[in-house]
Amino acid sequence: MAKPDKVAAVSELKEKFTSSQGAVLTEYRGLTVSELRNLRRSLGEDASYAVTKNTLTQIAAREAGIEGIDEQLVGPTAIAFIDGDPVNVAKGLRDFAKANPLLVIKGGVLEGKVISAAEVTKLADLESRETLLAKLAGAMKGTLGNAASLFQAPLSQAARVLGALEAKAQEDPSVIAGAGSAPEATEADAAPAADDNTPAADAAQEEK
Structure with missing residues (x-):
């Protein structure tokens, strides 16, 4: 040559x-x-x-x-x-x-x-970037904009985010499998606990 x-x-x-x-x-x-x-x-x-x-x-x-x-x-x-x-x-x-x-x-x-x-x-x-981003999007239902922005992010930046997701998923698989769904509120959750200093509590003490 x-x-x-x-x-x-x-x-x-x-x-x-x-x-x-x-x-x-x-x-x-x-x-x-x-x-x-x-x-x-x-x-x-x-x-x-x-x-x-x-x-x-x-x-x-x-x-x-x-x-x-x-x-x-x-x-x-x-x-x-x-x-x-x-x-x-x-x-x-x-x-x-x-x-x-x-x-x-x-x-x-x-x-x-x-x-x-x-x-x-x-x-x-490893799973492809597209697959991991799809899982990340599923785990971030309330903030899909954040997941979508990763498609335009440099590889090194996306890799850090996806690495953090993988580490979190190893600790708690629900981050990938079932993340994003809030637990149903129970009746106990819906009703606030009575405060001894509220008027209702005072009336109850007087009746006694």
Whole structure:
């Protein structure tokens, strides 16, 4: 590759690292052109998948401020740059790898932080952002506007809110399953307790 082409390739990779929500690095050795096409199709608009050169990727990642990715850049590398929901991308790659073992997930980057292959798998095991937001909306029937605003929130902000919801749900499953429905008022709740200092209470004392 001529030097101007290398400079352009590094610039493009750097832009992808900085503009995307993250990236998943894979080894694709042995996959056919048709299988790679199917993989790209399965990721849809959530990610762009491209074969890259390790040396250029190292330079681009370093220029993008990403440290610790070099050890993942061994062997043939193709990167899924995440444009949509990271969970959907992780699920798509995991499911494709199950059906096509020649695809190996090496690790990746999420919001500027390097993650391992095991962490990508854990990400794939999570529920999608849409599913969690739907549950959050159900648990916040009185304040749906707050839940709706999360659709426009940055991933890191939404992740913190959803993480808090998950922690709360582990303590009290009703937050997800039955939250939002107020308990029925009992007759005892409806009737205020008699105060010894009220006129009615004074009259009752006099009758005695």
